[in-house]
Amino acid sequence: MGNWRQKLWQERVEPRLFLLTQLRMATDALALGTAGLNLVVGALAGGFVVASSVVVGRVPAAMSAGIGSPPWRSLVTAFLVASGILFAQQILTPLSAALGQLVKHRVDGLFHDRLLEASLRSASVAPQEDEESLANLRLAAEGLEKGSRTPGDAAAGTLALVTRYSRLCAFVVIIGVAISWWAAAAIGLVTMTLRVGHRDVVRTYTRLVPVMSPLRRESDYFLGLGVGPVAAKELRVFGLTSWITERYRSSALAAIRPLWRERRRVNVTAFLWRAAFSLAVVCLVVALMLRAGATGALTLTELTIGIQATIAAVLLGEFYHEADTGTQFGLIAVRALERFRGQVADPEVPGGGGPAAEAAPSFTEIRFSNVSFSYAGSDRLVLDGLDLTLRAGECTALVGLNGSGKTTLVKLLARLYEPTKGAILIDGRDIATLPVDAWRRQVGIVFQDFIRYELSLSDNIAFGAIERRSDPGQLAEMASRAGLADIVAALPRGLDTVLSPHYDGGVELSGGQWQRLAIARALLAVDAGAQILVLDEPTAALDVRAEAAFFDEFAERTRGRTTLLISHRFSSVRHADRIVVLSGGRVIEDGTHESLLARDGRYAELYHLQASLFADSSETEVPR
Numbered sequence: 001m002g003n004w005r006q007k008l009w010q011e012r013v014e015p016r017l018f019l020l021t022q023l024r025m026a027t028d029a030l031a032l033g034t035a036g037l038n039l040v041v042g043a044l045a046g047g048f049v050v051a052s053s054v055v056v057g058r059v060p061a062a063m064s065a066g067i068g069s070p071p072w073r074s075l076v077t078a079f080l081v082a083s084g085i086l087f088a089q090q091i092l093t094p095l096s097a098a099l100g101q102l103v104k105h106r107v108d109g110l111f112h113d114r115l116l117e118a119s120l121r122s123a124s125v126a127p128q129e130d131e132e133s134l135a136n137l138r139l140a141a142e143g144l145e146k147g148s149r150t151p152g153d154a155a156a157g158t159l160a161l162v163t164r165y166s167r168l169c170a171f172v173v174i175i176g177v178a179i180s181w182w183a184a185a186a187i188g189l190v191t192m193t194l195r196v197g198h199r200d201v202v203r204t205y206t207r208l209v210p211v212m213s214p215l216r217r218e219s220d221y222f223l224g225l226g227v228g229p230v231a232a233k234e235l236r237v238f239g240l241t242s243w244i245t246e247r248y249r250s251s252a253l254a255a256i257r258p259l260w261r262e263r264r265r266v267n268v269t270a271f272l273w274r275a276a277f278s279l280a281v282v283c284l285v286v287a288l289m290l291r292a293g294a295t296g297a298l299t300l301t302e303l304t305i306g307i308q309a310t311i312a313a314v315l316l317g318e319f320y321h322e323a324d325t326g327t328q329f330g331l332i333a334v335r336a337l338e339r340f341r342g343q344v345a346d347p348e349v350p351g352g353g354g355p356a357a358e359a360a361p362s363f364t365e366i367r368f369s370n371v372s373f374s375y376a377g378s379d380r381l382v383l384d385g386l387d388l389t390l391r392a393g394e395c396t397a398l399v400g401l402n403g404s405g406k407t408t409l410v411k412l413l414a415r416l417y418e419p420t421k422g423a424i425l426i427d428g429r430d431i432a433t434l435p436v437d438a439w440r441r442q443v444g445i446v447f448q449d450f451i452r453y454e455l456s457l458s459d460n461i462a463f464g465a466i467e468r469r470s471d472p473g474q475l476a477e478m479a480s481r482a483g484l485a486d487i488v489a490a491l492p493r494g495l496d497t498v499l500s501p502h503y504d505g506g507v508e509l510s511g512g513q514w515q516r517l518a519i520a521r522a523l524l525a526v527d528a529g530a531q532i533l534v535l536d537e538p539t540a541a542l543d544v545r546a547e548a549a550f551f552d553e554f555a556e557r558t559r560g561r562t563t564l565l566i567s568h569r570f571s572s573v574r575h576a577d578r579i580v581v582l583s584g585g586r587v588i589e590d591g592t593h594e595s596l597l598a599r600d601g602r603y604a605e606l607y608h609l610q611a612s613l614f615a616d617s618s619e620t621e622v623p624r
């Protein structure tokens with residue numbers, strides 16, 4: 001297929017086919033009913049033009065024959081028919097609008113499902129971190145978030161077009177029958193010329209969306225900073241309020257300028273000749289009608305029908321507020337989602353779909369064998385031929401300076417990414433050959449940037465093993481194992497307390513309490529069968545003293561479990577069975593705290609350095 005044909009197919013045909021299928025799936029009867037009703041509403045407009053013209057045509061005879069005469073009665077009949085049509089229009093038009101809204105909500109509901117499914121279907125998190133696919137996902141979600149210009153608007157707009165175009169058809173047919181088919185063709189052409197102009201303008205805006213979106217992102221960000229609670233403190237303390245206002249203004253203007261430029265260009269070039277052409281044709285047609293009326297070739301009724309239908313038809317050359325924006329912009333989201341789906345790797349990753357039990361053998365070791373990894377879009381090897389064996393039942397601590405690749409190693413273990421080279425083997429079997437979901441159930445992780453869900457305390461814990469959500473006893477047990485028993489007891493609604501001050505009766509936890517909650521979540525995962533517990537910087541929100549206490553307590557509670565403990569504080573992991581030092585994407589030292597100190601290598605150097613820093617600070621609990 002030629003390039004332009006492919007583009008035409010992808011941009012114009014495919015999204016509309018999608019809409020049609022959505023309309024069928026969501027609203028088969030509703031969509032058909034609305035389309036039928038809209039057809040009737042359109043036809044009624046034509047009926048009113050004819051009926052009201054007949055009224056005008058009968059006035060002279062009725063006036064001269066007087067009240068109660070047969071011509072008078074026929075005038076009254078025509079008047080009643082015209083009024084009836086007008087009344088029906090008044091009733092059916094809002095009904096059609098209401099049904100259109102129903103269609104919009106149903107189609108948007110389906111699109112929401114499709115969006116979530118597409119966003120969550122990928123086994124890895126790479127699409128959420130890739131700028132291009134993320135931009136498509138944002139574009140697909142943007143309209144839904146704002147509730148306007150959505151696929152539902154496109155669907156409702158398409159149905160609204162039925163009203164408009166059936167109205168136009170009715171007027172053209174009326175002109176054809178009452179005046180001449182040449183006049184009908186000329187007026188139809190004028191209306192469609194104006195319509196094409198409006199659609200071109202809207203299409204121009206559509207093409208500008210990808211240009212404007214990144215520019216808008218900046219202004220939206222400044223607006224969010226200015227009105228949101230997150231930066232409220234800093235903006236005031238640093239005296240940034242007028243700076244933010246100015247930055248918002250300049251970035252918003254930068255975002256809107258391409259649109260203004262294009263609007264000037266399109267309006268001037270496209271509408272000047274269209275307006276001139278339309279005016280000339282309409283003047284000619286109306287002049288010919290008036291002449292025919294003057295010579296008696298047209299009756300008064302015919303002349304009135306011709307003029308009314310002509311004006312009404314040409315007015316339909318306008319911009320359709322209820323249809324044009326929706327049909328044009330609503331499809332942007334559809335196209336963006338299709339592009340995103342194309343960018344997301346097939347969820348059938350190697351090993352996917354196998355029986356869950358296959359992934360849960362008890363193991364004796366997990367071995368990173370010559371594992372290298374670099375993030376997409378970068379050549380830098382974050383892990384560079386890493387060899388590391390984690391033994392079952394052992395607590396292994398992974399230490400290294402910030403940026404040495406510790407979290408990356410965890411992400412590979414959780415199969416959020418696949419190694420660029422090498423493999424992770426569980427008793428000799430590559431974990432890439434295991435069903436990904438089942439493998440993940442083997443790993444309970446507390447990420448450094450774990451999520452603070454604005455949900456109940458029990459849900460925050462239950463997310464570690466969602467099937468245990470209805471077991472409050474076990475959730476309470478996990479809370480207490482993570483050191484939260486006192487907090488839960490003090491909360492008015494206990495485990496059911498919502499962890500957000502934005503809710504009635506909700507509370508906010510401290511950083512350290514949130515961290516314990518994340519640990520309770522991972523402990524639940526372990527209780528539900530996960531064989532490896534990973535804690536990535538679990539004590540970042542705690543002070544040194546609390547950290548030392550946490551590790552002592554934690555080492556005691558998880559004794560005998562396969563645990564991977566990550567920290568950049570060398571002092572905090574000395575109770576681990578084994579300490580592994582990561583640097584430059586490789587393991588450079590491996591041993592117990594004592595053996596590594598005795599070795600007097602990198603670990604000993606950094607341990608002493610950090611110890612002296614703490615000794616110099618006000619912290620009194622200095623690592624020994």
Ligand code: ADP
Nearest residue numbers: 129375382400401402403404405406407408409
């Ligand atoms: P650590 O946990 O040891 O502090 P990380 O594994 O988080 O280190 O990061 C290792 C390196 O990989 C850092 O240089 C970081 O900038 C880079 N990095 C981490 N995440 C990403 C990502 N999603 N995309 C690109 N680079 C990343």
